[in-house]
Amino acid sequence: MQELRDKYITAIADAADEAALENLRVTAVGKKGEISLKMRELGKMTPEERQVAGPALNALKDEINSALSAKKAALADAALEERLRSEWLDVTLPARDMRRGSIHPISQVTEEVSAIFADMGFSVAEGPQIDSDWYVFDALNIPGHHPARAEMDTFYMNRAEGDNRPPHILRTHTSPVQIRSMEAQGAPIRIIAPGRVYRADYDQTHTPMFHQVEGLAIDKDISMANLKWCLEEFVKAFFEVDHVELRFRASHFPFTEPSAEVDIQCSWEGGVLKVGEGDDWLEILGSGMVHPKVLQNSGVDPEVYQGFAFGVGIDRIAMLKYGIPDLRAFFDSDLRWLRHYGFASLDQPTLHGGLSR
Ligand code: PHE
Numbered sequence: 001m002q003e004l005r006d007k008y009i010t011a012i013a014d015a016a017d018e019a020a021l022e023n024l025r026v027t028a029v030g031k032k033g034e035i036s037l038k039m040r041e042l043g044k045m046t047p048e049e050r051q052v053a054g055p056a057l058n059a060l061k062d063e064i065n066s067a068l069s070a071k072k073a074a075l076a077d078a079a080l081e082e083r084l085r086s087e088w089l090d091v092t093l094p095a096r097d098m099r100r101g102s103i104h105p106i107s108q109v110t111e112e113v114s115a116i117f118a119d120m121g122f123s124v125a126e127g128p129q130i131d132s133d134w135y136v137f138d139a140l141n142i143p144g145h146h147p148a149r150a151e152m153d154t155f156y157m158n159r160a161e162g163d164n165r166p167p168h169i170l171r172t173h174t175s176p177v178q179i180r181s182m183e184a185q186g187a188p189i190r191i192i193a194p195g196r197v198y199r200a201d202y203d204q205t206h207t208p209m210f211h212q213v214e215g216l217a218i219d220k221d222i223s224m225a226n227l228k229w230c231l232e233e234f235v236k237a238f239f240e241v242d243h244v245e246l247r248f249r250a251s252h253f254p255f256t257e258p259s260a261e262v263d264i265q266c267s268w269e270g271g272v273l274k275v276g277e278g279d280d281w282l283e284i285l286g287s288g289m290v291h292p293k294v295l296q297n298s299g300v301d302p303e304v305y306q307g308f309a310f311g312v313g314i315d316r317i318a319m320l321k322y323g324i325p326d327l328r329a330f331f332d333s334d335l336r337w338l339r340h341y342g343f344a345s346l347d348q349p350t351l352h353g354g355l356s357r
Helices: 002-014 018-029 034-044 047-086 105-119 147-151 176-185 224-239 292-297 314-322 327-331 335-341
Strands: 130-132 168-170 189-198 209-219 246-253 256-267 280-290 306-313
Touching: 002 018, 002 034, 002 047, 018 034, 018 047, 034 047, 105 189, 105 209, 105 224, 105 314, 176 189, 176 209, 176 292, 209 224, 209 280, 209 314, 224 246, 224 256, 224 280, 224 306, 224 314, 246 280, 256 306, 280 292, 280 314, 306 314, 314 327
Parallel strands: none
Antiparallel strands: 130 168, 189 209, 209 306, 246 256, 256 280, 280 306
């Protein structure tokens, strides 16, 4: 028995891999293994012999089994060690060639917009891209039958049968972040919320996923005049011009009252767009005074607080500022396009350092 033990324990210790280990398991404790066969002989022994040999064989079987699993674990550890050693990578090394990557115009413009509004005391808020229809519609005073739900070509998430939670959708605008931010922070509040939005639409000026930035300013005495000033400052800073006329056109959004769409003054000489001169107009955003029901739905008292909100299409102002003709190219991941329209990866847009140098 001692011989048997030494033979297997040494072999197990020397096994080079899992296959060798499995072989040993079969020859020692497998159904027809050496030790199993010995156990069968117990039946032919006298009761006295059996009383000694039985427990000894069982103990040997246990010892070999635990040696097998200990060795198996050791082999797995060694394999992991080896992988970690061979796949080792120093992520703290400086990049070797920064010219290869570039910042996408959408990211660049998002950073530019954030820098401008940060300077006016707005902080950046975020919300989920998949949201409930309460946040995307109802809380924003867009009830179930309202045509805006159909107009926005909403993408609905599939629901498993018997799932009774409220329908979840891909948000069609960034306005739900108004609700979420007021719920979380209350008033007064001053935020912008850039991010992805989705509508089922596809042509030269529409893609099913695009980007907006929401603005929201709520306090005790915020008026349309503050909205107008903020937007003028924003447009001048963003398009990097000293002067620009804005045109406020009366409009309708269920979540603002009154509502206005805002156009910027521009010219199209020789097919080149110039913002801040000429007598053409380009629509760039929707805005208005936040509807009392929206404040109420967010837990803010409309008797005490009021303010403005706006929503700008990021892709659209990126196209205008950087002369990009086709919206769809933004999302083609064409390397030549990215090299042409992309921005140096280490240049952070700031108001003092220049937004788009
Ligand atoms: N959410 C509106 C849209 O997507 C834009 C908007 C935002 C209008 C805030 C008014 C106030 O068209």
